[in-house]
Amino acid sequence: MKTHTTNYFDTFIEIAEDTKAACGEKPKSKGDSRTVAEMQYEMISRNPYRFTSDEVLFEIFAKRNDVPETEKENARNAYFSKGQACFRASPLTKTYGFGVHFDAEGKMAIYPMESEQYEKFINDNAIKKLKAMRSSKK
Numbered sequence: 001m002k003t004h005t006t007n008y009f010d011t012f013i014e015i016a017e018d019t020k021a022a023c024g025e026k027p028k029s030k031g032d033s034r035t036v037a038e039m040q041y042e043m044i045s046r047n048p049y050r051f052t053s054d055e056v057l058f059e060i061f062a063k064r065n066d067v068p069e070t071e072k073e074n075a076r077n078a079y080f081s082k083g084q085a086c087f088r089a090s091p092l093t094k095t096y097g098f099g100v101h102f103d104a105e106g107k108m109a110i111y112p113m114e115s116e117q118y119e120k121f122i123n124d125n126a127i128k129k130l131k132a133m134r135s136s137k138k
Contacts, residue, residue: 003077006053006086008102008130012121013093015113016132021097024112036060037091041098041110048109053087054080056108093132101127 015021027037039060043051051059058076061067067075087108092098098110099118111118121127 003080004083005080006057006084007106008053008086008128009106010104010126011102011128011130012124013087013100013102014122014129014131015097015099016094016134018134018136019094019097019113019132021095021113023114024097024110027091027096035091036064037096039063040090040092041096044092044100044108044110049103049107051108052106053102053108057084087132088130089133094135 027035027041029035029038040056043056043059058079061079062072062075065075087093087100090100092110093100097113099113099121100108100110101121102108111121122129
């Protein structure tokens with residue numbers, strides 16, 4: 001079975017061109033349920049450079065779908081047997097004004113668009129840069 005990945009290495013994902021965010025904004029819950037954006041924000045902001053994209057996306061999938069610990073390995077294999085949307089499609093990069101940096105090991109951290117560090121990544125020619133996906137078609 002083919003395994004797909006969403007991991008990047010030495011890459012910075014910039015905010016989407018059509019974002020409405022004026023600055024990095026912490027995602028909020030909708031009603032009683034936590035949103036995907038909120039879960040991604042909490043997991044990454046509390047643990048910078050600890051997790052890869054695959055780890056974050058699968059862990060959130062597992063939590064939202066109540067995957068038991070004993071079934072996680074099989075569920076992970078099934079999850080990545082199909083292509084998954086990467087962080088270029090994340091609400092953090094499209095809507096909430098955060099760039100995502102992946103280090104040489106593929107571990108990630110988020111940076112608000114108004115931060116000095118975000119600007120450093122944008123101006124660093126040694127790092128690959130990708131734009132987040134647009135929310136609307138041109």
